[in-house]
Amino acid sequence: xxxxxxxxxxxxxxxxxxxxxxxxxxxxxxxxxxxxxxxxxxxxxxxxxxxxxxxxxxxxxxxxxxxxxxxxxxxxxxxxxxxxxxxxxxxxxxxxxxxxxxxxxxxxxxxxxxxxxxxxxxxxxxxxxxxxxxxxxxxxxxxxxxxxxxxxxxxxxxxxxxxxxxxxxxxxxxxxxxxxxxxxxxxxxxxxxxxxxxxxxxxxxxxxxxxxxxxxxxxxxxxxxxxxxxxxxxxxxxxxxxxxxxxxxxxxxxxxxxxxxxxxxxxxxxxxxxxxxxxxxxxxxxxxxxxxxxxxxxxxxxxxxxxxxxxxxxxxxxxxxxxxxxxxxxxxxxxxxxxxxxxxxxxxxxxxxxxxxxxxxxxxxxxxxxxxxxxxxxxxxxxxxxxxxxxxxxxxxxxxxxxxxxxxxxxxxxxxxxxxxxxxxxxxxxxxxxxxxxxxxxxxxxxxxxxxxxxxxx
Ligand code: UGA
Numbered sequence: 001x002x003x004x005x006x007x008x009x010x011x012x013x014x015x016x017x018x019x020x021x022x023x024x025x026x027x028x029x030x031x032x033x034x035x036x037x038x039x040x041x042x043x044x045x046x047x048x049x050x051x052x053x054x055x056x057x058x059x060x061x062x063x064x065x066x067x068x069x070x071x072x073x074x075x076x077x078x079x080x081x082x083x084x085x086x087x088x089x090x091x092x093x094x095x096x097x098x099x100x101x102x103x104x105x106x107x108x109x110x111x112x113x114x115x116x117x118x119x120x121x122x123x124x125x126x127x128x129x130x131x132x133x134x135x136x137x138x139x140x141x142x143x144x145x146x147x148x149x150x151x152x153x154x155x156x157x158x159x160x161x162x163x164x165x166x167x168x169x170x171x172x173x174x175x176x177x178x179x180x181x182x183x184x185x186x187x188x189x190x191x192x193x194x195x196x197x198x199x200x201x202x203x204x205x206x207x208x209x210x211x212x213x214x215x216x217x218x219x220x221x222x223x224x225x226x227x228x229x230x231x232x233x234x235x236x237x238x239x240x241x242x243x244x245x246x247x248x249x250x251x252x253x254x255x256x257x258x259x260x261x262x263x264x265x266x267x268x269x270x271x272x273x274x275x276x277x278x279x280x281x282x283x284x285x286x287x288x289x290x291x292x293x294x295x296x297x298x299x300x301x302x303x304x305x306x307x308x309x310x311x312x313x314x315x316x317x318x319x320x321x322x323x324x325x326x327x328x329x330x331x332x333x334x335x336x337x338x339x340x341x342x343x344x345x346x347x348x349x350x351x352x353x354x355x356x357x358x359x360x361x362x363x364x365x366x367x368x369x370x371x372x373x374x375x376x377x378x379x380x381x382x383x384x385x386x387x388x389x390x391x392x393x394x395x396x397x398x399x400x401x402x403x404x405x406x407x408x409x410x411x412x413x414x415x416x417x418x419x420x421x422x423x424x425x426x427x428x429x430x431x432x433x434x435x436x437x438x439x440x441x442x443x444x445x446x447x448x449x450x451x452x453x454x455x456x457x458x
Contacts, residue, residue, distance in 0.1 A: 023092030031101030066350035131159030146220035172348030187223020245454025255454030342409020357408035410437035
C-alpha cells in the first residue's frame with residue numbers, strides 16, 4: 001500500500017496545500033539539500049546524480065559532505081518515504097517540476113563557466129519531461145543560458161516550460177538558507193506561460209511564500225544576473241575591506257576598528273567586512289571570473305574590469321600571509337615548523353575548493369617550511385587533493401614544537417583555544433591570525449607575539 005502523502009501533508013507541519021512531484025538533478029551541496037528540503041515541505045522528491053557513491057550515501061541518510069543539520073534533515077525526510085535518490089534520470093519521469101542543480105565550475109585554463117554539466121542535465125531531462133512540466137534552473141550560469149535552454153526544452157517537448165530560480169544558500173547554513181531564503185527570484189517566460197510557471201513555483205514554495213518572503217518576478221536574464229551580481233558584490237565588499245587592510249598595514253591603522261566604525265552606517269553594514277585572508281570556495285572566485293568572461297563576450301567587458309582588481313586584491317592577501325610568516329620566522333622559512341589551523345575555505349564546511357588556507361600552506365611548504373595542517377572536517381578532502389602536505393588530527397598535534405602558528409580558517413574551536421595551555425606545546429609563541437578571529441589581548445597577555453593582516457603587531 002502506498003503512503004497517503006496528501007493526508008500526511010494536509011496535517012503537515014508546514015502547510016503545503018498540495019504536494020507536488022519533484023525531481024532534482026545534481027545532488028551536490030545545492031541539489032542534495034534542495035531535494036531534502038522540498039521533501040520536508042511535503043513534496044514527493046527524487047534526487048538524481050550520476051555519482052553512485054554519492055547516491056548510495058544519501059540513500060543511507062549519510063551526507064557526502066559536511067553540512068551542519070543536513071544529516072538530520074535527510075534522516076527525517078527519508079523516513080517519510082517522500083524522498084528517494086537514484087542514479088537513473090528515468091526516475092524523474094512523472095515529476096511535474098525538474099530542478100537543475102548541477103555545478104558550473106570554472107573552465108580549465110579559462111575564466112568562463114563550464115556548462116557541460118548543465119547541458120548534460122538538460123539533455124538527459126528531455127527524455128523524461130512531459131508537456132505541462134516545468135524545468136527549473138538553479139545552477140549559477142552565464143546570462144543567456146536560460147533562454148537557450150528554454151528553446152531546447154520547448155522545442156523538444158512542446159508545452160514544457162522553463163524557469164530560472166537562482167539559489168543563494170551559503171555553505172555551512174545550507175539547510176537554513178534553503179528553508180528560510182531571504183528572497184525568491186523567479187525568472188519566467190513571457191505571458192500566460194510565465195503565469196503558469198509562477199503558480200507552479202508558488203505551490204512548491206507555498207510555506208515560504210506564505211511567510212511573506214520577498215518575491216522578485218522577472219525575466220530569465222535578470223534572474224541569472226541577480227545571482228552573479230550578488231556574488232560579485234559580496235566579493236567586492238570583502239576585497240574592499242582587504243584593500244583597506246593593505247593601507248592599514250602601510251599606515252599603522254587597524255582594519256578591524258575601521259570595519260566596525262564604517263559598519264555602523266547601515267548603508268554600509270558590518271557584514272562581509274571581515275578583513276583577512278580573503279574569499280575562496282566553489283562560488284565567489286569562479287563566479288566573478290565567469291561574469292567577467294561573459295561581459296567580454298557581450299562586448300561589455302569594461303563594466304566589470306573592476307572585478308579583476310577585486311580578484312587581485314584577494315590573491316595578494318595570500319601572498320602577504322606567506323610574507324608575514326617569513327617575517328615572524330626571522331626572515332627565512334627554511335626548516336621552520338609551521339602549524340596551519342584550518343584547511344576548509346571557511347568554517348563549518350569540509351569544502352577545500354580554492355581554499356585560501358591550503359593555498360598558503362602549500363606556498364609555505366614550497367618555500368622550505370615544515371608545515372602541518374589541521375582542520376576539524378576537511379583533513380580527508382585535503383589529503384586527497386594536497387597529498388604532499390602533512391596533516392594532524394588536533395591543533396595541539398599540529399602545533400607541537402612549532403615556530404609559528406597560523407590561524408587560516410576561523411573554526412569556533414580555534415577561536416576558543418586557550419593561549420596559555422596552547423603555548424606549552426609550541427617552540428615559539430608566534431601566532432598569525434589570518435582571519436582576525438582571535439582576541440589579541442588574551443594572546444599577547446599569554447606571552448604570544450600576535451600578528452594579523454591589517455593590524456599592528458601585538
Ligand atoms: C557564497 C554566497 O555567500 C552565497 O550567497 C551563494 O549562494 C554561494 O556563494 C553560491 O554561489 O552558491 P559560500 O561560497 O558558501 O556562499 O561562502 P561565503 O559565506 O560567501 O564565504 C566566501 C568566502 O569569503 C569564504 O572564504 C570566507 O572566508 C570569505 N569571507 C567572507 C571573508 O573573507 N570575509 C567576510 O567578511 C566574509
